[in-house]
Amino acid sequence: MNAPRPQRDGRGGRSTPRGAGLLCAVLAGLLALSGSRADVPFPTGEQIEFFEKRIRPALYEACYRCHSTESGRSRGSLLLDTRAGLLKGGDSGPALVPGDPDASLLIRAIRYTDKDLQMPPASAGGKLPPKQIADLEA
Ligand code: HEC
Numbered sequence: 001m002n003a004p005r006p007q008r009d010g011r012g013g014r015s016t017p018r019g020a021g022l023l024c025a026v027l028a029g030l031l032a033l034s035g036s037r038a039d040v041p042f043p044t045g046e047q048i049e050f051f052e053k054r055i056r057p058a059l060y061e062a063c064y065r066c067h068s069t070e071s072g073r074s075r076g077s078l079l080l081d082t083r084a085g086l087l088k089g090g091d092s093g094p095a096l097v098p099g100d101p102d103a104s105l106l107i108r109a110i111r112y113t114d115k116d117l118q119m120p121p122a123s124a125g126g127k128l129p130p131k132q133i134a135d136l137e138a
Pocket residue numbers: 059062063064065066067075076077078089090091092093095105106109110116117119120121124128
């Protein structure tokens with residue numbers, strides 16, 4: 001029987017310590033999740049299901065008004081209603097980097113850590129609830 005081994009370092013542990021309190025707690029939980037996901041280059045059935053059940057509805061409510069084919073608006077040239085749109089991103093490049101929430105523009109935007117890019121805009125309801133941010137980070 002193998003003793004449980006600590007997670008490999010080198011590749012997995014790229015996150016930098018940052019922020020405090022809640023965000024840290026949320027991230028800590030997420031690292032466990034995204035660690036295993038980062039190794040999977042293509043979405044698994046489970047990931048697609050997660051996307052359809054949790055992510056798409058969250059984005060739908062909060063973002064599609066301004067970023068979807070359906071609404072006919074693509075602010076910042078960004079469409080959030082398809083995986084392709086998310087990966088392609090908008091004016092500033094890919095919105096999502098699979099398996100790397102810290103590098104994802106969309107995640108920076110919804111965390112409100114970047115003062116130049118905060119989504120949804122304060123005028124449109126402001127920051128999402130932490131639970132939704134956590135789902136999106138996963
Ligand atoms: C009320 C309209 C509105 C809503 C709602 C909105 N956005 Fe935006 N978004 C914009 C506008 C306008 C821009 C372009 C402005 C800019 O580049 O500063 C933009 C730009 C962006 C960008 C940068 C695109 C790029 O490549 O430059 C991202 C990422 C983004 N939004 C994500 C989101 C997410 C995620 C949500 C939902 C949680 C959301 N937005 C909700 C109006 C909106």
